[in-house]
C-alpha cells in the first residue's frame with residue numbers, strides 16, 4: 621500500500637493539538653486522527669478515531685503513552701470510513717492492542733477484504749493532489765474479525781456521550797461523530813477545511829469549510845444531504861479529517877455558506893461521479 625508520494629507527505633509534519641480537555645487531534649500533514657478520552661480520567665477509557673497513514677503508528681503510540689500512560693490501550697478504534705489515509709495504521713494497531721475496530725456496516729466490505737473503492741478521479745480539479753490521486757491506494761484491506769459494525773442504537777463504543785451519524789456521499793458507509801454536551805463534531809471526510817485537491821492549499825491549510833475531498837467522493841447528492849444534516853446539529857467545534865479544526869461563529873457562518881452554495885463550493889464541475 622505504500623506510495624512514495626505519501627511517504628513524502630507524511631514526513632513533512634506530524635503534530636498534535638488538544639482541542640478540548642479530552643480530545644487530542646493528531647495531524648499527519650494530509651490527514652487527522654483523534655484520541656478521545658480524558659487523560660485525567662484514565663479508568664473511563666478512551667478511543668482512537670481513524671488511524672492516519674501507513675507509517676503513523678509510531679507517532680500515535682507515542683501520543684498514547686504521553687497521554688494515558690505506558691501500555692495503555694483504547695476500548696475501541698472507530699473509523700469514519702475506510703480510505704487509505706484513515707485506515708493506514710489500523711491493521712498494526714488493532715493487532716497490537718487486540719481491540720475491535722468499529723465502522724458502519726456498509727463500510728465493512730472495504731476493510732474485510734471484500735470490496736475495493738473506485739479508483740480516484742483525477743479530472744475533478746486542476747490541483748496537483750487531484751492529479752496524483754490515481755496513485756493513492758484504493759484497494760481493500762482485511763482486518764478480519766476485528767472489524768465490527770457500529771451499534772444500531774447510535775452509541776459509540778469507548779466514547780460515552782457520543783453518537784455516530786451516517787453521512788454517506790464521500791463513501792457509502794461514511795460516518796461522523798457528534799457529542800451533544802459541547803456540540804463537538806468529528807466529521808471525517810464529510811466536510812473538510814482545506815482544499816485537498818490542490819497542493820498549495822494543503823500546504824498552507826487555509827481555513828475555510830469545504831465539502832468532502834473531491835477525487836474520492838462518489839455521490840454528490842448524498843454528500844450534500846450529509847452536509848445539511850451536520851449543519852442542523854449546530855456544532856460549536858468541527859474536527860475535520862483534512863484541515864484545521866474550526867469553532868464558533870467562523871464555523872457557523874462557513875457551514876451555512878457551504879450548505880447554501882454547495883454546488884459552487886464543494887461539487888466539481890466535471891468528473892466521473894458528477895451527474896450532468
Ligand SMILES: [Zn+2]
Pocket residue numbers: 701703790809833836
Ligand atoms: Zn476519504
Ligand SMILES: [Zn+2]
Pocket residue numbers: 651703705706809833861862
Ligand atoms: Zn480522507
